Amino acid sequence: MMAAFRMLLVLTVLTGILFPLSMVGVARLCFPAKAEGSLMERAGRVVGSAMIGRQFDDPKYFWPRPSATSPFPYNAASSSGSNLGPLNADLGAAMAARKIALLRADPGNRAAIPIDLLTASGSGLDPHISPDAAYYQAPRVARIRGVPLARLHALIANRTEGRQFSVLGEARVNVAELNRLLDAQ
Template sequence: MKQQIRPALVLFGLLTVLTGVIYPAIVTGVAQAAFPQQANGSLLVRDGKVVGSSLIGQNFTGNAYFWGRPSATGPMPYNAGASGGSNLGPTNPALADAVKARVALLKAADPANTLPVPVDLVTASASGLDPDISPAAAQYQLGRVAAVRKLAAVEVQALIDAHTTGRQWGALGEPRVNVLALNMALDVASTH
């Protein structure tokens, strides 16, 4: 029995050091050298303080800000510790009720807006943490944000355009607007 336990413990210790210390150290070192911004959480800083990550959505509810996709995480929105979608199917009455309530909220925030409500403003993403909205969702909110901030629509449009990211490698995904980065730029534009 001792002949079997000793090699097993040595192998266990060796694999623990290899996979628990050496491999993570190498991967962390390569990530820090090649992708330092991403390896450190893609944090966005304003006035020397971290205000969020460009990879995780935040709950903006004020009319002076662009709103992101709804979050299905609990107990609070955009809770990275509880990432996950709502798991409600398209025929589920609870999803239909939630979408109707979100549409009503958007219409109440901007009653003069006659544009169709983009689907990404009323449905949660699979992770519940999506930091981006479609350019159509940004366009839908442009009038409300410009009016509340007393900015010209063309100025807000320029900010949307500056914060719109195209398809990855020109073919993958859809164009998107990072809500936190756009709202940070709006804050700067409003103070000048």
């Protein structure tokens, strides 16, 4: 039994202290910004992370995906999905409400609403929307801001990340980044 505790102690030092701390060291040397959360600063103050989504509900911005974190959407301190299954009536009601909110913000838009704008992400912190979801919202943002639609389309096309190495994952647009460029224009 003593041998068991001593072995545990030795392996704890090796795998639980030396391994993670040396990886923190490697991170500081090789990936300082990424390992500290890809933080974005404005005027010396941290305003967000490039990896973590943020809530935008003003119609002049592109909206991110619905988020199921509590007590408010995009609460990074408590990641969570809705965990509602497709047969759950609450999910149907939530999707209907999201659809109404999108249509109310842009009554003239008859295009089909991309599914990622109606469903909550797994983490509740998804920083991305699909390119379709960005193009769907472009007429609304263009109308409210009074900018030509073509310019927004160009912006979206420019900010769309394709599948990684052309094959992995899905094409996507970072919403916070898109909105930042929108404000900068």
